[in-house]
Amino acid sequence: MLPELTDLSTFRAQLAAAPGPDTAATQGAEERNGQLTKPPGALGRLEDLAIWYAGWRGDARPSIEAPQVIVFAGNHGVTAQGVSAFPPEVTVQMVANFQHGGAAINQLAKAAGAKMDVHALDLENPTADFTQAPAMTEDELLAALQTGWNAVDPSSDLLVVGEMGIGNTTPAAAIGCALFGGEAGEWTGRGTGVDDAGLANKTRVVAEGVAKHGSDDGLEVLQRLGGREIAAMAGAIAAARVLRIPVVLDGFICCAAAACLAKIAGGTLDHTVAGHQSAEGAHGALLGHLGKEPLLSLGLRLGEGSGGALAINIVKSAVACHSGMATFAEAGVSDG
Template identity: 90%
Template sequence: MLPELTDLSTFRDLLVGAPGPDGAATTGAQERNGQLTKPPGALGRLEDLAIWYAGWRGSPRPTVEAPQVIVFAGNHGVTAQGVSAFPAEVTVQMVMNFQHGGAAINQLAKAAGAKMDVHALELDNPTADFTQAPALSEAELLTALQVGWNAVDPESDLLVVGEMGIGNTTPAAAIGCALFGGDAEEWTGRGTGVDDAGLANKTRVVAEGVALHGDTQDGLEVLRCLGGREIAAMAGAIAAARVLRIPVILDGFICCAAAACLAKTSQGALDHTVAGHQSAEGAHSSLLGHLNKEPLLTLGLRLGEGSGGTLAINIVKSAIACHSGMATFAEAGVSDG
């Protein structure tokens, strides 16, 4: 069972003190990998994935039985600045679509054999416009972190978190810029498809937000000032998975912005994660570079919802199936040279 998050200091302490992978399981998985009926390294990154997963699950011969996909939704006051091609009402409409099973993420979760949960966070109460004030108070940030923290099923063995929130590439860009530096232009993309004038306006908004709040490198403070409820909830869920030693597949730009806030809070906070894909949002590749994550897939996706991470569940499942299901040379009666 996970402890309650009584305050932000508790969250920070739990993240810093979270357990690492099981060394014996990692060693056992490495030894097993060396005995399987294949040339050394023949399965490439699948071998690394299997050993990584084995360590976090504490078994040298693990299986993936209960993947979970969680989609968090939130609305952003900064959309009043005209940063999105779509109105904020679309967030509510898409949440209903998720709940009725009609979105892309529903189909991808079903194809991956994953349980899917949806959590809408105060959609009638957008965050503050971060060009004018911090997006969230400390109490609001803690509440959103707690939603994500509580949403993780302790019985799950692989997690993907996704989001829905009109305008949320703007806070994600601001978070990246505040945490890793550079100009707002480098971090700001077209999101759902704004035109050139819209992109210039969005870049201005990101620059103003970072100028107002970006004088700290504290990940939780950047998340509070520039983030959103669904972004904080994703961070809470990723952190809970770290404490529970549940491996996580990161989704796109917005999910990785949430994860970056954890990386700046505690060294090694993302050791239990892999990048599911590199999205078509321009700055996602830069963000992955700062997080030292190499994507499993690059398919030009820019949907959000956890779609790229969920698509990668089957990659991880395949890696584990080969690792745990293949015969060793001794078992198969094959000469290993």
């Protein structure tokens, strides 16, 4: 079970002390992979995925029975700067859509056989406009991290976290710029579809936020430039690490949350794979900084955990082949 998060120091300590993969299970999975009825390497990245998954679950012949998708929703004060093509009210409306099963992520989670949960974080109280003040207080950051931390079902065996929050590509861009450097324009994209003038304005906002609140500390950047749903995703990804539950990362905003964790302690994201590369321009650069190669690239830019949920079936297929195929000895096939 997970310990209680009482303060940010506890959160940092939990990440620093989080367990790694089970080396015996990894070795056993590698040995099994070498005995399966196929030429060496014939299943490509599926083989690596299965071995990675086996190590984190501590089972050389694992199965995936209980995937979980969690969508977190938050509102952003920085939308007052005109950074989004949609009004903040859409966040509330989409949460209702999630709860009634009408969104894309509901269909994708169902298709993947995943349980889906939705957590709305204080939608009537947007974060502060980060061009004027830190987006969250320390207490607000801790509360959001706790929401994510407590949302992970310890009995789940694969996790995807997604988000809904009008304007949240702006804090994600600011997080990327603050943590990894470069110009604001390199990190800022069109999000839900702003025009050229909107993109220029959004880039200005990102630059002002980073200039005002820049830091190379992941939690400080998350507090000053992030959002409640971004912090909740970080909390859930961290909880999964402590519980040794593998995680499939979603798009640009999810990876911005993960990047904050990567700056806290080394190897913090070793239990994660990138589900996809989205159409948001800077997502590829962010994945590069995180050292993650996406499983899919389908031009998605929806958020909600959609790309991560799509990739659940890729991971499930990898594990099914690894654990369900016969070995040469079992099949009576000569391995040469």
